[in-house]
Amino acid sequence: MKILTIFTPTYNRAYCLEVCYKSLVNQTCKDFSWLIIDDGSTDKTKELVESWQYEDLIEIVYHWQENKGMHGAHNTAYEMIQTELNVCIDSDDYMPEKAVENIVNFWRLNGNKNVSGIIGLDSYSNGKVIGTKLPTNIKSSTLFDLYNKYRVTGDKKLVYRTELTKMYQYPVFINEKYVGLNYKYYMLDKNFELLLMNEVLCCVEYLPDGSSLNMLQQYRRNPKGFAFYRKELMNLPFATTSFKFRQAIHFVSSNMLMKNNFLKDSPNKWITILASPLGVLLYCFILLKTRGKIMFN
Template sequence: MIELTIFTPTYNRAYILPKLFDSLLAQSNKNFEWLIVDDGSSDNTKEIIQNFQSKANFKITSIYQQNQGKHVAINTALQNINTSYFVTVDSDDYLKNNAISIIYEKLATIKDSKTIIGLASPIEMINNEGNTIFSNKILKSEIISSQIEMAYKYNVIAEFSLILKTSVAKQYPYPIFPGEKFIVESVISNRMNNNFKLLHITSSIIIGEYRIDGLTAQIKKILANNPKGASLAYYEKMNNSNIPFTNRKSFAKNYWDYESLNNKNFLLKLKKINSNRLKIYILFYFINRIIKKTLS
């Protein structure tokens, strides 16, 4: 019985998809299916996928939707995934040769847990020359924790591949704002953190390539073009009491900047900050900014 879906959202990435496909072909364990959600590509993605389907010795399903953004593609995928677990593998990433075997080996250790909803594997990042930017060496042993705990308790700041229980992920669809095509994925993982944990493993199962046409390289511009989603992400982080206050101060300033692009009412913006201490900080922050501007 197939228990794992490899899900790939893609948009005009026909030129790079074959590398991911080849990494799936190379897996010794073929107990998976591949779901591709094409987010309105205008290149030859459709033909490339059809070619994959003619060659693959595993199931490939392709869904086309009008261009709406990766988060909507994830929502679409979750409406169509029927396996117990899934992992998102971006179109510019690819799997290590033993990835599927590692996933099943580690899932067996948590299958009976009601609070551990999946695995987190550190992504091994490489640059355009193939040199490693980040590897799994920062994680010395397996840790059961939320991603917030990993960042602020264990001081592990890394990008992880998440292998999640589909039934749980379906309960957390991404919010959609008309006219916006992006929201950071941490919005959902942070919401899950309130109730669930992940087994963070030391093995990297995915290699990610940093590309100048990728989301990471353009994140500031993307957030500015999608201010409602950006504001929501920082709003939830600044009001999360599990995050240290020092970090929440930074999130509050980011929230204010993006919220201000759609909401000019000072009091309404201030009201969304739950902590009185954080409200006082923001007030003093703006007073100091006004004073500095006046004196300059």
């Protein structure tokens, strides 16, 4: 069995998915399987993937499902993956040719059951690292500490042990299609650290239809998912008061979007009360910026 599964959630991305495919074909190490979770595409994604399967240059597993959103596609991927490690490469991203080789070699030298996996770097297509590199004075850290203690910035690439990613399934809310992916990662932070690897594992393209560039619309469409996410982050045992305060602001606004009593459901009422004025302002800002742009089913 191969050691790594690269999984790619995709939705109507036939126009850009080939870049990812070619980068995987060009990998110097083929010790991986490519799992494509087609989250309800209505374009030519299926036919395109079938043509690649016919070429038989890399191992490709294709799964189509009704549209469930990014976190729903992740849930399906984690249910299907059987390899020791997994990494998500989005449909508009690609991997440098030595990325798989670097992951496999690094894990064989350093991997163990006491860590959750590896964290590496993302870069732009020009090779410039997104945000900062990882600290060199430590070998491992939780994801939370990297951003909140060591002040790392920018997107990073996470390679997790599959047996751990099968835990903490993302909840699915009716008529909603978004829950913050970091929910699972912060849950794993409670018991495990990630090994630090200062190598670029993924080259990122931020396309206009990507979820990261449409966050306010996501916020408006998915208040239950956002409220759940912020509530869980407010409950983190290692989170600082300032971190919980920021989550409370978003918790208030999400609950207002779904006309819910935010104090009743808050895990920390005093912080929520203090954050409520800013939460109200955020709520108003979201309504203003998404006015006329949101169509609900």
